[in-house]
Amino acid sequence: MNAPAPAAVLWDMDGTIVDTxxxxxxxxxxxxxxxxxxxxxxxxxxxxxxxxxxxxxxxxxxxxxxxxxxxxxxxxxxxxxxxxxEVPWRPGAVELLRGFHTLGVPQALVTMSIGRMARHVAERIPFDAFGAIVSADDVTEGKPHPEAYLTAADALGVDIARSVALEDSVTGVTSAVASGAVVVGVEHLLNLDDTGAHRIWQTLAGRTPDDLAVVLAEVSAERVSA
Structure with missing residues (x-):
């Protein structure tokens, strides 16, 4: 990996990891x-x-x-x-999860589904992907409030500003941006233009940890020069 890895990768679930x-x-x-x-x-x-x-x-x-x-x-x-x-995996999601898992980069699931639903999906990933799961059960304010992402970063013990969040919805992007994370919007059912996402991708298929590391480096540089 040429650019430094993110401190953590924070994953939305519905529409990002699984097409539920x-x-x-x-x-x-x-x-x-x-x-x-x-x-x-x-x-x-x-x-x-x-x-x-x-x-x-x-x-x-x-x-x-x-x-x-x-x-x-x-x-x-x-x-x-x-x-x-049938688990309806989104293209490239499990592969990218595995890539960061192999590198030892902490990952969290950040979803507004209830806890038993979040665990039900997480248990179907063929490796122990997440160091933390933050669900609707764990927060007072749901997305678009940033609480869920801030809670996940705190649970992992990482700097939210050095973490990358992956989201597919306007509500989710709004939450992640407000938390201070670097946000990649992965378009699925909704157009994510003008949501504040730092980058917008059409799919995770073919994406690697290096791609997210580059996004983090670019956005970090943009923040310094702003």
Whole structure:
């Protein structure tokens, strides 16, 4: 590695490591329809990257007559069942996780899914990828607030400004940028232009630890000269 490695790599989960957004949308639609309502693709897209308590409130607006906690539990259980059948890995994610794992660079999972969902996905990675998992259970403020990323950096004992975050949603990028991390937006369902991401990639396929090290070095230099 020519440029210094990041102090840590901080990973979003849904849409970045695994393409679970269709699973969430399927679960949301089934729940709304079970209460006689109609779920729309447009409504589903507004929830991408959101904290689950916000998602639950939106579903209540669509007629789901359940407490927020029960909505979150039902959605999460449905997505976990689908993941058990097939893990929808995003291109290049496991390979990049493995690359940093081999180098001994600390990595954390930073997700607004609940803890049991985060662990369910992490356990399907074929090596012990994460030194910390920060889920919705661990924070008071969900994304776009920076708390989750700051909590992850603190758990790993690293400088957030020397860490790289990988995110696929506007909400997630906003959270990571506000934390002070160097942020690479990996576009998937949403356009990430004008989100504040330091770099935007179309995919992680073919990306290596060197690529993230270069981004860190470039952004660090830009910060010094600003």
């Amino acid at each position: 957004e269709p699973y969430w949308m399927r679960a949301e639609a089934a729940l709304v329809e079970s209460f006689g309502g109609t779920w729309t693709h447009e409504a589903a897209m507004t929830l991408v990257g959101s904290a689950l308590d916000r998602s639950a409130r939106i579903l209540q607006d669509f007629g789901v007559a359940l407490p927020e906690g029960e909505i979150i539990d039902r959605l999460s259980s449905s997505v976990m069942e689908q993941v058990t059948i």
